[in-house]
Amino acid sequence: TQLLEQSPQFLSIQxxxxxxxxCNSSSVFSSLQWYRQEPGExxxxxxxxxxxxxxxxxxxxxxxxxxxxxxxxxxxxxxQPGDTGLYLCAGERGGGSNYxxxxxxxxxxxxxP
Amino acid sequence: NAGVTQTPxxxxxxxxxxxxxxxxxDMNHNxxxxxxxxxxxxLRLIYYSASEGTTDKGExxxxxxxxxxxxxxxxxxxxxxxxSQTSVYFCASSDGTETDTQYFGPGTRLTVL
Numbered sequence: 001t002q003l004l005e006q007s008p009q010f011l012s013i014q015x016x017x018x019x020x021x022x023c024n025s026s027s028v029f030s031s032l033q034w035y036r037q038e039p040g041e042x043x044x045x046x047x048x049x050x051x052x053x054x055x056x057x058x059x060x061x062x063x064x065x066x067x068x069x070x071x072x073x074x075x076x077x078x079x080q081p082g083d084t085g086l087y088l089c090a091g092e093r094g095g096g097s098n099y100x101x102x103x104x105x106x107x108x109x110x111x112x113p
Numbered sequence: 114n115a116g117v118t119q120t121p122x123x124x125x126x127x128x129x130x131x132x133x134x135x136x137x138x139d140m141n142h143n144x145x146x147x148x149x150x151x152x153x154x155x156l157r158l159i160y161y162s163a164s165e166g167t168t169d170k171g172e173x174x175x176x177x178x179x180x181x182x183x184x185x186x187x188x189x190x191x192x193x194x195x196x197s198q199t200s201v202y203f204c205a206s207s208d209g210t211e212t213d214t215q216y217f218g219p220g221t222r223l224t225v226l
Contacts, residue, residue, distance in 0.1 A: 009153075033214075040219070040220075041219055041220070042117070042203050042205070042217025042218055042219055042220055043156070043203075043215075043217050044217070045214045045215070045216075048214070088155065088156065090156075100146075100158060100161060100171070101158075101215060102158075103148075103155045103156040103157070104155055105153060105154060105155035106155055
């Protein structure tokens, strides 16, 4: 059973379009992170959201953490070819002293020029 | 700073052979992790080390062993490789505090024939 479900799995759009990627779970997370991974490289952190209802903006990227801390979304405005990559959400369930992340399967985004 | 380094970058093994994947970080992080990434499966935690001298199993530990050699280095060993272990392996490190960032290495692409 996948703890974090990401949708869509694949997304191919034209430059300038807007898009939203979703990360959903039936479990509550103490925090949720979004990473981006480019081909042949490891994931790189984009943002961490901690508070239910929190919205964070990173240039053209807007991240939201659901009120119940079970889901999150990533919205990209006016996508550019440089946004192409695999977007991964990862949740931390909290508790104990060992902090581990559970990753979703990812959304592979292709932005065509 | 080099961040997280992994060796080798590519490896081809025959079934039954053994090998050790090396990982080192120069950020003075307490925690280190080994993940595998397979198509359509996202990142799955194999083993982690919350601090020097401790290691714990993750989601998919069978067929692997780890050693936290010192604070900088965390190695992953395949004693008898199987085709099911064909994957991309990522090492990561973090401060080990809640909501902290995990920094990933560039990955090792392993093929078991």
